[in-house]
Amino acid sequence: MSSLKAALVYSSRLLTTLKKQTNVIYIKRTLLLPTLTVFKRTDGRFVPFVRQCSSTAAGAERGEDSFLKWFLLLIPATTFGLGTWQVKRRQWKMQLINDLTKLTTAEPIPLPIDPHELNSLEYRRVRVRGRFDHSQELYVLPRSPVDPEKEAREAGRLSSSGETGANVITPFYCTDLGITILVNRGYVPRQRIRPETRMKGQVEDEVEVVGVVRLTEQRKPFVPNNDVERNRWHYRDLEGMSTVTGAEPIFIDADFGSTIPGGPLGGQTRVALRNEHMQYIMTWYGLCAATSYMWFAKFIKKIV
Template sequence: MSTAPDDAAGRERRPGGGLVLPAVAALAAFLILIGLGTWQLERLAWKEELLARVEARVHAPPAPVPPPELWPKLTREADEYRRVQVRGTFDHGRETLVYTVRGEDAAGPVKGQGYLVVTPLLRTDGPPILVNRGFVPSDRRDPATRAAGQGTGEVEVVGLLRLPEEASWFVPANDPAHGGFFRMDPAGIAAARGISGAAPFIIDEAVNAVPGGLPLSGGTRLVFPNRHLEYALTWYGLAAALVGVALLQRCARYRRQALDATSC
């Protein structure tokens, strides 16, 4: 007489039978979720440190622009958003318009589509530096419509040091051949305008009373998304839910085994 069916039934009733692979998969998923949550907490600490660093920099007294010998050593961690000052003369004839949208959360009445006016600042004591003078709406992109703001003579610029804007899937690539600029790329802008030896950074000019009101300066966005705690709690919550489901399944399995044992 064959005993195969009894053996199979015994394996089904044996505690832990058939649970090894699901348990391993559940444990792996649990460890991954815990790892993701912990990584988000580490990102949270990094982001809070960044915010504190930026807050201190933007309210510090302006310092001279770093000299050219230090330019290769500039980093985002140490230098982005430093408040600096520099003197020179604007070369309005070689300004560049970088497309942008001034959102509803921006200060002041001027909003919507438009351009950031990036103008070379020519210096007697160093190479030129590109300055983001601020926003103009689309219907004022022509310098002739804002001639009052195209002043001559030496000026002092105070603003925030900004390194090249990182490429993004959401922002088109610059197209200098057709005059299309969509992100701040000082090297690309300088090359397109024939500006030799320009600094590898841009200065976002602070709020400045420009004759005629345009460009509208002081529009640097200092709002950084910080949802790392929310993400960490989500990953940890999923890990806890996974443990809960595993425990419920385990309890249900033992109850079935107990009922099977009493029915024999």
């Protein structure tokens, strides 16, 4: 009985010792396995598994670098294309401004009354003869004066003295056509908006006016609505102005040569075409140069 008990005790101790040894072996195997070279049979040969994994990872990394290299090259290529496109846009805009300048300085033609023909003649100089109806003046304000000579030389660039006033729109009965049109006689400062402050320029005789054809104007964002009752107009609404005055929806800006002494200053046509393409050209080409250098420094320079 005592021998059986001794055997059981010995067996228990042996099992405990084996468990401890097994735990030690498991822990060592777990810690050392990532650093051990494990061999894997491939094509009849033993190839180090860890070395194979490293080469596979390196290949994948090279593939990613190659894709990134050519993908990032799209940035300077795209910015170069945009810069070139802006060069062409600037050429087109300069040609458009030049064409408008020629229209506003060309020899005047008789005013056509066909609406379809007038729609294709905006900025074209025309000549009319007749009388003003000063009793129905309209005022477009606030407006600042335009330098007529400089405006003719530099179409699209506005110059202003800093003062504000109004443009005086007056019905004009054309004696040769038998119709009444609207004529923007020009600019007056704020203190001379009222007709009684400029009586010398309120001529009653028949006069000849040379002006530039203008079409109706759409209200721009943040521009107030026209106040018909108070006679405060903020944009050129031919339909509304014609309804108030009874004139035809035909509108011309009198040129500087048609200015009557003591009256509004003519030549207030604003050929306002934005021409900021040079800034865009410099921006896109600058980005192209910068990103091209960064691409070269990362993918080419380090190899050389």
